[in-house]
Amino acid sequence: MQLYNNLSAEERAALIEEAGKDRLTISFYKYAKIGNPEILRNHLFVTWNELDVLGRIYVANEGINAQLSVPADHFQAFKSHLDTISFLENVRLNIAVEQDNFSFLKLKVKVREKIVADGLNDHTFDVTDIGVHVDAEKFNELIEDPNTVLVDMRNHYESEIGHFKNAVTPDVDTFRDSLPIIEDDLSEHKENKKLVMYCTGGIRCEKASAYFKHKGFKDVYQLEGGIINYVRQVDEKGLDNKFIGKNFVFDERRSERISEDVIAQCHQCGKPCDTHVNCANEACHLLFIQCEECAVKMNNCCSDNCKEIAALPYEEQKRLRRGQYKSNAIFKKGRSEVLKFKKNVPES
Structure with a gap:
């Protein structure tokens, strides 16, 4: 077998x-x-x-x-x-x-221990007591309500290239990092605001909504099926699309174009760009945003040092990598010190 x-x-x-x-x-x-x-x-x-x-x-x-x-x-x-x-x-x-x-x-x-790394102790709260699932039509209605706080449950490199208008986009590297930060930042709204959340496909909101209800948020909603399902419903029902830019995805495509807006910038030259690439130096593999001009200039690398290494014969690159552990530093995304233009999501 x-x-x-x-x-x-x-x-x-x-x-x-x-x-x-x-x-x-x-x-x-x-x-x-x-x-x-x-x-x-x-x-x-x-x-x-x-x-x-x-x-x-x-x-x-x-x-x-x-x-x-x-x-x-x-x-x-x-x-x-x-x-x-x-x-x-x-x-x-x-x-x-x-x-x-x-x-x-x-x-x-x-x-795996968990299907999403959330860092939570599920035995301390009722994980089945989740928020209200809403479809695209109800979601659009909720986020136009002045008594709503809209929160992006994704990481900074995801929201950097695309997000819903007027959403709170936490500057975090991981989902587990976002939970205590959001609770602290929005603590004054636990009683008087609707908390509406979204993510790529819905899975992060499923756990987060139960967590925030446990933490005292009274009126919690989540976009059912996430951005992917939202876009499909918008298209099928002829609804207004409230999402701007690209939806980051975790496969070889890296993103899906949702609107024509380009809200991010090349991390090397600063020009408008929302194309994620991995550094061509396999020992680095940093994920960052790079425009076509910089891709040519830098030979698809994030830095001059990586450019020099990537130009070496393959066997020499393998020798240099030998014994080195490729850590989660690749998920620094646009935070790496080698990049001149860091995350800069303009207000929408």
Whole structure:
């Protein structure tokens, strides 16, 4: 029984190109009590591998969080399989706004302690006492209410390239960092304001809404299905789009264009730009915003030092990397000291 990938990303990309078939990028999550995540993990890998599903899936005792790519002609078989799993029957599937056949190039199903790293002790509050789910129409109505505080539950590098108008965008690196900061900053509004939250697909708000209710916020709402589902509803129902810029996504696409507004800037020259790239120096791999001109000038690197290293023969680069651990420094995003123009989200 195969429980791991036997193809490299490059080999998989070549097969996708050769097949010439359309693929769908999909995400979903579900909080549920899973007694043995390892058994579920193995079952999902075996079944989805046969369906040529690719993606990154986390399974934990508290549920599942999945971002994946499935061949369009296998979608019904994939959906039918989900429906055979009791807690995933009719689960909401967020289908990407912009499709890319190469959004994922490997199938990774991993057992984790949590499906989202929130740093919370779930035994100290009722995680099922969540906020009110609202659709796009109700969301638009709520955020126009002067008694509403709209909060972006994503990280700074996500909101930097796109967010809802008038949203509070915490300057944080991780979801777990945002929770105490938001509670402290908005403490005076616990009794007298509606707290409305949103994130990419809804999963972060699901836990955060219960946490904030536990912390004393009386009127808590969350955008059901997140930005992805919002954009789809706006298009289908002809609603006003209140989101400006791009929606950051955690796959090879890196983002989806929602509106034509460019609200970020190149981290190297400062010109308007909202294209995230990874530094071409594999020992760095920093994610940052880089315009086309700087990409050419810097050879797709974040600094002169990385540019010099990336120009070395491949074997020499490997030698320099040997024994070095690539830490989460790559998630400094636009905070790195090597970048001249740091995060600067203008008021909307």
